[in-house]
Amino acid sequence: MVAHVLRLRFDLLIGALRARPAVLVRRLVGLVLLSVVIVSVFAAVSRLRAATDETASTLIVVLGSLLVAGFALVPLFSGADDPLDPRRFATLGVEPGPLAWIVLTGSVIGVPGLALIALVVALALAWSGLGAPAVLVVLSAALGVATCLLAARCAMAIGALALRDRRTPQLTGVLIVAASVIVIPACVFLFSLEWGDGVPTSLVEAASALAISPLGAVWAMPLRADDDLVRSIVVAVVTVGGLAVLWHWLVRRALTTTQRPVPVRERRGLGWFAVMPGLPGGAIAARSVVYWFADPRHLANIVIIPIASLLVMAPLLIVGVPLEIVVLVPAPLMALFFGWVAHNDLAYDGTAVWLHFAAGVRGVTDRLGRLAPVVLLAVPVLAATITAAIWINGRWALLPALIGVCAALFAAGLGFGSIASAAAPYPVARPGDGPFEQPQRTGGALTQGLVLLGAVVAAVPALWWGWLTATTNQEYAWTALWGGVAIGGGILIAGVVVGGAVYDRRASRLMEFAETM
Structure with missing residues (x-):
């Protein structure tokens, strides 16, 4: 079943190139721009091997936290159809437990998944160049990928179950307000930084706080000291475990509830x-x-x-x-x-x-x-x-x-x-x-x-x-x-x-x- 889903994902990626010329040009331009961004980020992260431990750890934790936040929030606002929606597999008779992990594995095959893998590989190279233990590098990379994928899957499932037929101007306003709670502080913080001879003190303090939060704990593990390392590992494992439980519950919920076929136009007004x-x-x-x-x-x-x-x-x-x-x-x-x-x-x-x-x-x-x-x-x-x-x-x-x-x-x-x-x-x-x-x-x-x-x-x-x-x-x-x-x-x-x-x-x-x- 896993191999079949992965093969279907590859077919979907290839099928995206079989479109009308205008659509194909837009997709190719977007793919080229995304590739440039990924290569640039990969090169920039790899160069962190030459930085000091404090500088590298600070920048990695902040970058990783933004990555997790992006995977958790973007699916809620995009409103795009999910080709791996668990409800699409309802007719196959697969149990919710196995289906949850099959869909999660299939999520790796896609533009976001492949970009995530490339970035995590760059982080692993940076960690190794800074002398981090190989065990921690592998563990952090695996937990980081799992955290991002689970966050994205949970966000997509929540959007499909709760928001699909309720995308009204009022809901858009609510989502914008919710995003502003995170975006406004982040933008103000970044614009307040004063880059001098090294990493700003404010950024170091922010990274220290993120290193023991669900967003950044997984990225702080390889370069942490003994006491801080234990704390980061516990937070990272608990985060992945909590997201896994939530994802399993959402899959079961999707397979055991009937979607009301109410057109959006009937809700207008x-x-x-x-x-x-x-x-x-x-x-x-x-x-x-x-x-x-x-x-x-x-x-x-x-x-x-x-x-x-x-x-x-x-x-x-x-x-x-x-x-x-x-x-x-x-x-x-x-x-x-x-x-x-x-x-x-x-x-x-x-x-x-x-x-x-x-x-x-x-x-x-x-x-x-x-x-x-x-x-x-x-x-x-x-x-x-x-x-x-x-x-x-x-x-x-x-x-x-x-x-x-x-x-x-x-x-x-x-x-x-x-x-x-x-x-x-x-x-x-x-x-x-x-x-x-x-x-x-x-x-x-x-x-x-x-x-x-x-x-x-x-x-x-x-x-x-x-x-x-x-x-x-x-x-x-x-x-x-x-x-x-x-x-x-x-x-x-x-x-x-x-x-x-x-x-x-x-x-x-x-x-x-x-x-x-």
């Missing part, structure tokens, strides 16, 4: 409802996004939060706080208030909330769906703000710590806000009123304060680790990152569950509140 999953939570998320983008009351929050967070810098600079420290303040403040802004989202619905009760929507589903617009708006804004702050500060080693602090504040705010929105909603401006018109009310201040205070208290460990990173030891940066993500994620999950239970229990009171506010 549905907007966000065509993008979100066809589930109750997806419908609530789509409705919430539409409301947020059309309601001046929500738009006012979107505009005010970044402006207010940036204005905080002025008094700090006036009293003499250094700019390098002041620029680190706005991002956590934005994260805190973006998480907090959802604490009373149910009140903004007015009587429209009766749709949820009439449809029998579960509380957890309601809580999750309402978080979609906040996350969709806050994540790219925070990504740009964090990147700008680190760029001005100049210490890219602080990036993981700042991300962890913002993640803890943002996710904790969403978690506590999910509970407060169902437990203690308070009147707000009615639909159609100005965003700054507020009705008279006797409550609300306590709820606002508790959500803000809870988010700050929950993020104290991440804030402490971030402070240690900035003042004493940069190794706390990764502790702040993973600790902040774990704390914020745990509170978010707990908040959605508890908020959902409160929503179910107080359904009648919430409906009464919506009718009388």
Whole structure:
């Protein structure tokens, strides 16, 4: 079976040259340009054998990380048909397990696969020239190829299963926003480098961080010391193992689910409802996004939060706080208030909330769906703000710590806000009123304060680790990152569950509140 698939892949490559003259010319020009790029990169990487170990290791880790990111992201955006889609083999009766590895092996035969092999061979030559052990060179090359191929296969499968019939302008916008979270920081970082006599310190710090991440651990192995080597090997093996499990599950999912034959034209005009999953939570998320983008009351929050967070810098600079420290303040403040802004989202619905009760929507589903617009708006804004702050500060080693602090504040705010929105909603401006018109009310201040205070208290460990990173030891940066993500994620999950239970229990009171506010 493997030999048959490989032979078919060769036939497809040869068959690509049997096309109309105009198409054939375009393909040949593209192939020539790609060949020039591959040869140039091969020659450049091979020359790293003459560089110092630190320079070579830094450049290899950064290049390898970009390579893995490209294999993971490009298939999601390309939308091209996958000739090795597992669903094409459904009629052959092959079990999901063997089919997963057959398709993965066949992925090597193709332009991306062959380019990857050529680049990995160049890296292996560079490692060998720098004196790396042969065992580590072979292991790193094998794991590197496996990581890239598995990442590409998983991305293609996810795109085929979830995105094939949902490629609308809204989805394109979402994918562009998601890509900007990675592309914007990467571009800002590269443009901020100052090449002098050697590799910039910022690039060395970035490579050190990538060397223990799923993107770069596999490429750092051959030139690492003993303790760092063990860490990189563990991360690389776990990454490959996780991708392999995900790929096997995606193949099984593709073979055991029936694709709905819904033409794209029937989805036209549905907007966000065509993008979100066809589930109750997806419908609530789509409705919430539409409301947020059309309601001046929500738009006012979107505009005010970044402006207010940036204005905080002025008094700090006036009293003499250094700019390098002041620029680190706005991002956590934005994260805190973006998480907090959802604490009373149910009140903004007015009587429209009766749709949820009439449809029998579960509380957890309601809580999750309402978080979609906040996350969709806050994540790219925070990504740009964090990147700008680190760029001005100049210490890219602080990036993981700042991300962890913002993640803890943002996710904790969403978690506590999910509970407060169902437990203690308070009147707000009615639909159609100005965003700054507020009705008279006797409550609300306590709820606002508790959500803000809870988010700050929950993020104290991440804030402490971030402070240690900035003042004493940069190794706390990764502790702040993973600790902040774990704390914020745990509170978010707990908040959605508890908020959902409160929503179910107080359904009648919430409906009464919506009718009388």
